[in-house]
């Protein structure tokens with residue numbers, strides 16, 4: 517199967533809903549924004565060995581690629597409209613592997629919306645590399661920014677924190693964790709909080725998704741909003757698996773707070789905001805407050821600062 521077979525047989529069927537995709541038969545696509553809407557654009561790439569394990573199911577790798585991008589759209593309050601895919605398949609990806617990858621994309625396109633409108637298909641002598649540009653829509657001028665939190669706002673997070681990072685710590689460092697199957701599922705199949713993100717428009721003063729780690733990504737909100745934040749460790753929402761893992765080894769606290777791969781939302785709400793209306797969509801937990809100053813502080817139940825050696829994931833370039 518060559519690139520043209522892959523495009524025609526596996527990807528073109530996913531492009532039908534957007535006429536400007538021309539069945540993936542032209543050099544480029546045409547996208548007309550819906551009247552009164554802004555287009556919201558975001559790109560994230562994933563690399564074998566860095567973002568996913570080589571033995572992850574190809575359907576899940578494809579789903580994760582789409583979902584990490586939809587998570588960025590969710591954080592901005594946008595609805596998925598279209599996406600572009602660049603796939604560099606490694607030499608060991610045979611026809612069955614590529615077919616399963618396309619099956620994963622197709623299933624999630626149906627689940628979350630949006631239409632494939634173009635991309636590129638190449639081979640690589642190196643590890644698998646997949647990049648996606650997600651294009652969302654929202655009413656003009658309503659995108660939720662990282663900037664805009666106010667001192668006294670509540671720091672809120674969706675879902676539970678730390679599950680995927682505990683799985684990575686288990687796989688790479690042999691960390692003893694509870695319920696590996698649940699943690700693995702959270703790692704492989706993040707849940708983009710699209711409905712919550714859209715409900716946050718006009719309510720959240722600032723929002724971003726948690727990819728690098730709760731502390732680091734909350735730090736991005738703080739930096740852009742020119743504020744600090746304090747969070748109470750005891751209020752950070754944990755799954756039963758994460759709680760049980762932590763009970764066995766408190767060293768995993770830092771993994772939970774700074775490990776990343778959560779793809780939950782962290783956002784700023786006014787103290788009198790209607791939390792129940794949001795929690796009816798996706799579980800939401802208040803974990804702290806924005807305050808004057810800079811940086812993120814974590815305090816324990818006694819009000820003492822919790823020292824962290826790292827705050828989140830950073831890609832390095834070069835030998836440093």
Ligand SMILES: Nc1ncnc2c1ncn2[C@@H]1O[C@H](COP(=O)(O)OP(=O)(O)O)[C@@H](O)[C@H]1O
Pocket residue numbers: 559560588727728
């Ligand atoms: N190579 C690049 N060229 C241009 N912009 C980039 C590049 N890499 C990252 N950015 C931009 O920098 C910002 C932060 O990127 P990133 O940390 O990847 O955000 P996120 O966690 O939301 O995915 C985003 O606005 C992104 O578009």
Ligand SMILES: Cc1ncc(C[n+]2csc(CCOP(=O)(O)OP(=O)(O)O)c2C)c(N)n1
Pocket residue numbers: 560561565566567568569584684727728775776777829831
């Ligand atoms: C095999 C493997 N090892 C380690 C990790 C942990 N990890 C790798 S990159 C990353 C941060 C998120 O990826 P990034 O490319 O920074 O996404 P962005 O912040 O741009 O959304 C994390 C937590 C992983 N997901 N998989």
Ligand SMILES: [Mg+2]
Pocket residue numbers: 559560
């Ligand atoms: Mg990114």
Ligand SMILES: [Mg+2]
Pocket residue numbers: 560584585588727
């Ligand atoms: Mg991202």
Ligand SMILES: [Mg+2]
Pocket residue numbers: 727728829
């Ligand atoms: Mg990152």
